[in-house]
Amino acid sequence: MSAERGYLRETGNLLFHSALVGVLIAVFVGGGFTYTGQRVLVTGDTFVNAETSYDSLTPGRFFGDGSLQPYTLKLDRLDVAYEQQNVAAFGEPIDYTAHVTSLVPGGRPQKSVIKVNSPLSVAGTSVYLLGNGYAPQFTVRNADGSVAFHGYVPFRPQNTQMTSLGVVKVPETTNPKKQIGLVGFLYPTPAEQTDGSFVSIFPGVGKQSLVSFFVYEGDVGLDSGTPRNVYELDTSHMKQVAGRTDPVQLTIGQTKTLPDGLGTVTLDGITRYAAFDIHHDPSQGIVALFVALAVIGLITSLLVPRRRLWVKVREDGDEVVVEYAGLARGDDPNLARAVNELATKHRAELPETAREPATVP
Numbered sequence: 001m002s003a004e005r006g007y008l009r010e011t012g013n014l015l016f017h018s019a020l021v022g023v024l025i026a027v028f029v030g031g032g033f034t035y036t037g038q039r040v041l042v043t044g045d046t047f048v049n050a051e052t053s054y055d056s057l058t059p060g061r062f063f064g065d066g067s068l069q070p071y072t073l074k075l076d077r078l079d080v081a082y083e084q085q086n087v088a089a090f091g092e093p094i095d096y097t098a099h100v101t102s103l104v105p106g107g108r109p110q111k112s113v114i115k116v117n118s119p120l121s122v123a124g125t126s127v128y129l130l131g132n133g134y135a136p137q138f139t140v141r142n143a144d145g146s147v148a149f150h151g152y153v154p155f156r157p158q159n160t161q162m163t164s165l166g167v168v169k170v171p172e173t174t175n176p177k178k179q180i181g182l183v184g185f186l187y188p189t190p191a192e193q194t195d196g197s198f199v200s201i202f203p204g205v206g207k208q209s210l211v212s213f214f215v216y217e218g219d220v221g222l223d224s225g226t227p228r229n230v231y232e233l234d235t236s237h238m239k240q241v242a243g244r245t246d247p248v249q250l251t252i253g254q255t256k257t258l259p260d261g262l263g264t265v266t267l268d269g270i271t272r273y274a275a276f277d278i279h280h281d282p283s284q285g286i287v288a289l290f291v292a293l294a295v296i297g298l299i300t301s302l303l304v305p306r307r308r309l310w311v312k313v314r315e316d317g318d319e320v321v322v323e324y325a326g327l328a329r330g331d332d333p334n335l336a337r338a339v340n341e342l343a344t345k346h347r348a349e350l351p352e353t354a355r356e357p358a359t360v361p
Contacts, residue, residue: 148263170220
C-alpha cells in the first residue's frame, strides 16, 4: 500500500508562475494608461490637473482626453529645515515639508502634507515632492514708468548653499527692438569675496539676500513662436549692457535703474517654490495583488514537502513481516522522521503480540 502527500506544493508552484505572468500582463496593459508629469508651484499658486497645466507630461500609449481626473492642488507653504548645530554639516537640509490644499469636484478642500518620501494620493494620482528653490518677485518698469513685467521667477539652485540661477525675460517694452533680458544669481546669505564677487554661506534667505543681474537688450525670443527654456536666455542676438564688472545688484525692496535707458527693476520679495512629480498608474493595485499571490505560491512550494510512503506486508515462513518506506520528491530532511512516525502509529493499531520493533529500510 502507498500514499502520497504534498500536492499543495505543486499548486503553490503553479500559483507562483501564474502570478508572475499576471504581473507582466498587468504592467504591460497598465503601462498604456500610465502618465507622469512635472509641475513647479510657487507658494500660493494653484495647479489644475489639465494637460496644459503641466510643465512636462509623459503620457502612456492609451492616454486620452478623459485620462486626467479633475482636481486642484494649491501650495500653501513650503517649510525647509537646515542643520545649524553640527558645524561639519552646517547648512545641510534635514527636512522638506510642503503644505498643500487639494480639492476634487463636489468635495471639500483637504489640507495635506507632502514630504520627500511621503506622497499625496488624490484623484487616482500620487503627488511626490521632488525639489524646491527660491522664486524672487520682480517688477520691471519702462522708462516712462509703465509696468513691463511683474511676477515671480523660479531660480534653479546651483549648490547646497542655494546659490541660484534665473532668467527674467521682458518682451513687453515700449521699444520692441529693446526687449530686456536679465540673467541673475541669487545669493540667499551673501558674502563678498576679495575679487568683488559673491558666494552664499547659508541657504536661508533674509533681508540681506542679494540678486545680481547681467542685463541684455534685444530680442528675447518669445515672439518667434518657438518653445524656449524658461531658465535660459539666448543672447546671440542681444547686446549686453551690464556685465561682470558692473552688474545690477538688488536686495529685497530695492529698485535699481537699468542701463541704456531701459527703465528700472525692483526686487519685491523672495518666496519658495516646490517641484512636484505627479504619477498615475492604474495597475499598481493589480500588480500588488499578483506579487502577493506569487509570494504565497513561492512560500507554499518551499515549505510543503512532496513525499510518498509505502507499507508492504509479506509472509516469511510462519511470520508476517511489515516493511515501511518513503520517497521524497526533492530535498526532504524530515522524510526519515515521517516514516518512523508512520511505523509507530501503525504498530500501535496492531494486536499487542504483533508489536515487535520494526526495521525501517
